[in-house]
Amino acid sequence: MVKMLRGRYQPQKLIGRGGFGRTYLALDSDRLNAPCVIKQFAPQTKGTKAFNKAVELFNQEAVRLHDLGEHVQIPALLAYFEHDHFLYLVQQFIDGKTLIQEVLESGPMDEHSIRDLLLDILPVLDFIHRHNVIHRDITPTNLIRRDTDRRLFLIDFGVAKHFGEALSEAAPGTRIGTEGYAPIEQLRGGQAYPCSDLYSLGATCLHLLTGCKPEKLYDHMAGNWRWQDVLAQQSRSVSPELTAVLDRLVMDAVGERFVDAPAVLAALDSSPTFRGNVPGWVRQHPESQAATPTAPQPDSVAVPTQNSVAVPTIDAQIPQTSPPPATATAPAPTPLPTPATPALAMPVTAPDPVKAPDRPAESDNWQCVRVLSGHQSWVTAVAFNPRSATLVSGSLDDTIKVWDLQTGAQMVTLQGHPRGVNDLRISTKGQVLVSCGDDGTVKVWNLSAGRLIHTLEGHARDVTSVTIGHKGWILASGSKDKTIKLWKLDKGTAIRTLLGSPAAVRAVAMMPDESTLFSGGLDNKVRQWDLKTGEMIRFFSGHVSPINDVAVSTDGLFVVSASKDKTLVVWSVGTGSIIHVLKGHNQEVNSVEIAPDNRTIVSGSNDRTVKVWDARTGTLLHTLLGHSHVVSAIAIHRTGRLIASASADKTIRVWRLGGN
Template identity: 40%
Template sequence: MLCCVNPDCQKPLNSDKNNYCHSCKVELIPLLGGRYRPTRVLSDEGGFGRTYLAEDVHKLNECCVVKQFAPKLQGTGPLTKAIELFKQEASRLQELAEHPQIPTLLAYFEQNNYLFLVQQFIDGQNLLKELETRGSYNETEIREFLLDLLHVLKFIHVRGVIHRDIKLQNIIRRRSDGRLVLIDFGASKQLTATVQTKMGTVIGSHGYTALEQMQDGKAYPASDLFSLGATCFHLLTGVRPSQLWMQQGYAWVSSWRQYLTSPGRDGVSVSIELGEVLDKLLQLDIQKRYQSADEVITDLTPELPPLSSIPPTILTPTFLTPSFAATSVNKGPASPKPDNKLKSQLLLGSSILALGLGLGGVWYFQSRPNTVSESPEPISQPIQPQKSVSENSYLPKPFNGHSSDVNSVAFSPDGTTLGSASDDKTIKLWNLASGQEIRTLEGHSNWIWTVAFSPDSKILASGSADKTIKLWNLETGKLIRTLQGNSDGVTSVAFSPDGKILASSSASKDMKIKLWNLKTGKLIRTLEGHRNGVPSVVFSPDGKTLASGSWDKTIKLWNLETGKLIRTLDGNAESILSVAFAPDGVTLASGSKDKTIKLWNLKTGKLIHTLKGHNDKVNSVAFLPSGSPNGVTLVSGSSDKTIKLWNPVTGKQIRTLETGSGYIYAVAISPDGQSIAGGGSGENILKIWQMSP
C-alpha cells in the first residue's frame, strides 16, 4: 500500500497501482526523497503535516519514520525561511541522535512544498499502550522511569532543545533492551512553534503542558519537567491529565494525591520523598518548579553525588522577564545550565580580569581598576583588611529586556555600557547612565553563553552554544566577523590586556582553549590538557598567563608566550565553574560546584584559603578593582540565591545579599568598583547593587 502525503487527505491509504489518490485526487509520490516509500499514517498533526511509517528502498525496505511539516505559507520568502529553520533544527537533531535513547536522524529535505524529516524506527511499545496492558506503576517503577528519562532530558536541554510534548504516547520502551526512547520532537515541533505560534497554536497536550507554555507559547527546560511530572501522575494513577484538565483546568495539580485511590481501583501510595519530588515537578509557578533535570536526579538519589559533569544551572532558562541592573550582570549557558554557564571578566587597567561563572556555559564581566600593582605580591600584602559595609550600602536596581535567562554580562572598560547575553539568542547593549537599551545584536542561532568587551570598548565578543564566536562593532552594531573551529559550544571568551588576542574555551566535546589573532581572525594556537569542558578562562593583569577552570575539577595555568602548561592546581571535590585573577596578579580565586571558593598563590601553587558559606554551587567569583573606595574585595554568586562579599585576607564573610527567587549565575564589578551586578534565573534575572563608599 502507498500513502498519500496530502496532510488534508481524509483517506490517504492507496493501492500500489494508483497514480492519483482515490480520495483527494492529488498525485501520489511513490518515493519521498527518492528512497522513502510512505506506507501508513502513524499520527496526524491537524493539517500541518503527518508522521508516516515508511520503507527505505535503499536498505532492503527497512522501516523508518517520516515526519512531514506542511507550512501553509504564501510566497517564496516565508517558505524559504521555513525551510531554513527546518534545516537548522534537523542539524540540531543530528547532534541529538548521538544519544542512544533518541531516534537517529536519517535525512531531511524539501519536496513539493513540504518539508520532510526521516528518523530511525524504534521497535517497541509506547507507554500509553503499556499502561493500558499492564496497569499502573508502583513507586519503584516511577523512580526507574524518572531516572531513565531524566538523563535524556538533560542531554537535549544542554543542547538547547525543549521537547514541548512529553507524554506517554511519546515515550517508547524499546523491545531489544527495555530502555525508554523519547520520540516526536525536534525539527517539526520547533519549527511549528516558530512559525505558527503567531496564529495562536500552542505546541503541547492539554493536561501535560505547563502553564507558561499554554499561556504564552514559551517553553523552557522547566516546562518539560512539568510535563514529566504529569506523565508520572498518569503512570501512577491511570488517570489521564487531559481529562482532568478539560474538567477543571490546572486545579487537579494541587490535589493530585486524591487520585491515587480512585474508585474502582486499588490504592497506590507514594513515599514522602517521591511525593515532594512530584509536588515540585507539578508546580504551576515556574520559579518554584525544578529548573533542571539534574536537580530532580539529585533529589531522587540524595545518597549519590550529582551525576552531571555540567552544572545544572545551565539548564535553567526561566519564564519570567529578566531584570537588569545599571551596572553589570552575567549568567551562563545553562543554566542550562545546563547544566548549563557562567563567567565574568574584570578589566584591570589595560588588562582584563576575567571572572568566570559556569552553568553549563560561561559569562564574563569586565571592569578596569584605577591602578595595578607593578610588582605583584601575594594577596596578603597588597590587599589590606577592609572596613565594614553598612546595611544601606546596597540598593538594587532592576532593568527589563530579555525574554529568557541572562547568561552573561560585561561592563565596557570606559564604564558607559553594559552588555548582556541571553538564552533568547540575543545580546543587548545598555546605557548605564540612563538605563535605556541602546541596541540588540542578533546573529547567533543558539544560547549565547559569554560576552566580553575589548580594552578600548570598541568591540564586543560573544560565544554561543552554536559553536561560534562573533565579533561586533559597538559603534555601528554590525558584525565584524565570525570565528569558527570549535567542535562544541563556546563557554568563555576573554580579551588579552593589549586587545590583540582573544581566548576562548569550549564545552565537554571539545575541552580545548583557543587563542585568536583579533586583527586577522586567524587561530594562533590551541591549548590542550583538560579532560572535560572548560567553563572559564581569564588573562592575568600583565597578559603573560592564562588561567582556565574546568569541569575536570582542575585549574591550569598557561604560559601565553610558549603555549606551555605552567602548572595544574588541584583540590576541589567538584567542577570548577569560575576563575578570576586578583589585581595583584599573583592570587587567583576559583568558584566550584563543591560550594566553596578557593584562593591560590600562583607563585607557589599553594592554597591560601578555602572560603565556606554558600550552600550550593559557586557559579561566579569577581574581585573589586585595585584602589576601589569600597571595602569589599571579593564577591561570589551562587545557586543558593545569594551573593556574598568576602575579605580575602582573613577569609571571613563580610555580608550576604539576599537576591530573592532564582539562582545567581554570575556576578560582576563595575570599573569604578562602585557597583555589583548579579544575574541568574528568577523574577529579577538581573540586579545591580550600588555601593556607597
C-alpha cells in the same frame, strides 16, 4: 503527523517510538521557536486491557506533572490536549544526554561523580515526595544532564502515583517499575513508598559506578549485593562512608532503608570524608547578619567615576601561615603539591599574600538600584563597558543587548549567534566586544557601531568562555571540546590551541599582561598555562566537583575558582596553595569576579544570591537578595562600586555600594 498542532507546535523529527505512541522534537512558535518535546499517544489497537492501561498511564503523566507544578530539574508541562482522536503531551526539551549514555561513552563514574549525583537529585526527590508523588521508575535512562549548565533532570512520570494510590493493593501480577532498579515491594505488589524511589536511585548509582546492570550486581543465591567485588575486579574502590550510604539505599527490607531524601543528605553531610572536602580553613560571616534588603528602584543610576574611589594603599602583608580567627576550628591550609611531571613543576616559594588596599567601610551596604528586563530567556553573561555608562548582556534567547545604565533603556540588540550566548567580554578601551555561544563560534563586534567584525571558527563543540588580556591583543576561548584556543583579536586569526585538558573547559581567565591563562572545567581542577609556549605550567587541585568559573586578580597574585561543590577557593598564583576556602552558598557557585581593588570578591549561585567577600580575610561581607532564579553571571564596574548580576529569571540587577 500534522505540520502544526494548535497553531503553535511544529513537529521537526521523530526521536522515539513505542507500542502506544511516538515522541517528536518540535518548535514552539509562541516562544521564539524554542525546542520542545511532543509525546503522541497513537496505539495500533484499541479496546484491549493493555490499551486501557496505556491510556491511563498517558493521562497520569500529564496529571502528575500538573500537580507537581514547576521545578527547575523537572521538564515543564507546556500543554496536554486531544487532536484528531490522538492525545498529545507537550514538555520542555532538555538538550543533553542520559546518564546511561554518559557511562557508555566515558566509562563508569567515580566516587565524586556519584556523590554529586546524589546531592543533585535527592532535593528533587524530596520535592516530589513532599507533593505526595512517588516516581516509581528512577533509572539511568530517566536522568538527563543538560548540556548548557550540566544540571540533572528527572524525566518520565508515566508510572508516578500519589502516595495513597502507590500504597494501595495492585491487581495480581502487576509489575511497576524497571527490573533491577525497582524494589521488591513494587515488583511483587505494586506498592511504593518514598524509600522505594531511594532504592531505585541507589541501584542507579551502583550501575553508574560499576558500569554493570543491577541484576548482575546482586547475588540471588546469597541474597546480597556484590558491587564492591565488581569494583575490586576493576582495581577500584570507594570510601567506607559512601559504601555505607549506597548499601543502605538498596536494602531489601523497607524498614532498613533511609526513610526519606533528607535522611540521605544528612548522612552524606555528616560523613567525615565528605565534610570539608576542600582543604584549608573556612571563614564565614553568618548569613543572618549579611542579608541586605532590596532597595526601591530610583529613576536613574549614578555611575561613579574613577575619581570617586580613594587612592589605594597597601596593607601589611598577610602570610599564608597566619592563624585563623578565633571562630575557626580547622587547621591552616597546607601548600598543594605540584604535578609529578618534572617538566610542569614550579619551585615552591614563600606563600604570596593577598595584598589589601583600603576599601570603603564595611558598614556600607550594597543596594539594588535597577532591574533590567527584556531578554526572553536565561541571561548568561554580563559586562560593564569601562569607557561609557553602558552594560552589555548575553542570553540563551540568542541575543546580546546593550543597556543605558542611566535610564535602563535597551540601546542596541545584536544578533549573530544562532544558538544561546554563553559568555562575553569587553576590551579595556570599550570599543571591542567578544562573545561566544552554543553554535561553537566566537564573535568579535565593533561595540560602538554594533557591527560584527569577525566570526572565529575552529572549536568542535559549544564555546563556554572567553577572555581578553588588558593589552587587547590576545583573545582566548574555552570549549566543551576540551580545548582552549588563542586568537589575534585585531585580525581574528588563530595563534595556537592549548591541549591537555582531560574534560570540557567551562571557564578561562587571562593575566593582565597576557603571559598566563587560567582555566577550569569538568575535571575539578584549575589549570595554569604559559601563553608564550602553550604549555601547562601546573594544576591546582582541591575542588571535588566541576569548576564553573575562574577569575584572576589584576595584580596577578591570586586566582579564585567557583565550583559546583558550593565553594569558592582563593589560590596563590606563586605557590598553587590555598589561601582561603569561601563557604556560604548552599548550592553550586556559577560565577565569580574580583574587583579592581584586589580585595573584593563577588560570586553568584544557584541559590539565587549574590555574595560579597573580603579576599584578605576570607569573610562573607554581604548577601544580596532579589533574584527569583539562578544567578548565572557577575560583573564588577572598574570603580568597584557597581555590581551587575545576570539571572535565569531573565533579568539583570545593578547593585550600588551605598545605594544613594
